[in-house]
Amino acid sequence: xxxxxxxxxxxxxxxxxxxxxxxxxxxxxxxxxxxxxxxxxxxxxxxxxxxxxxxxxxxxxxxxxxxxxxxxxxxxxxxxxxxxxxxxxxx
Numbered sequence: 001x002x003x004x005x006x007x008x009x010x011x012x013x014x015x016x017x018x019x020x021x022x023x024x025x026x027x028x029x030x031x032x033x034x035x036x037x038x039x040x041x042x043x044x045x046x047x048x049x050x051x052x053x054x055x056x057x058x059x060x061x062x063x064x065x066x067x068x069x070x071x072x073x074x075x076x077x078x079x080x081x082x083x084x085x086x087x088x089x090x091x
Contacts, residue, residue: 012079016072023064024057028071029089037089067091 011031019028026041041060048056070091071079082088 008080008084009076012071012074012076016068019064019068019071021068023068024061026060026064028064028068032083034087034089 015028015031018031022028024041024045026038026045029035029038029041041064045057045060048054048060071083074082
């Protein structure tokens, strides 16, 4: 088990809300320090807006919404263990 720090609790709440609101752009991934996954979400969203009438953006927004709800519904110890100790990048 990892230790709970105020920084981890803040990142859990911030990444959860960012996932719900700005999930299509991958902001919640950048908050957690997953820059590769955040960049993928951002690229898919922007290219989807430009070339595919925004459908990929809607898919990425749905993924962000689901991940944001997952982040907010996990207890703190499970969140730290999953996203900081084991570095699970997706869902």
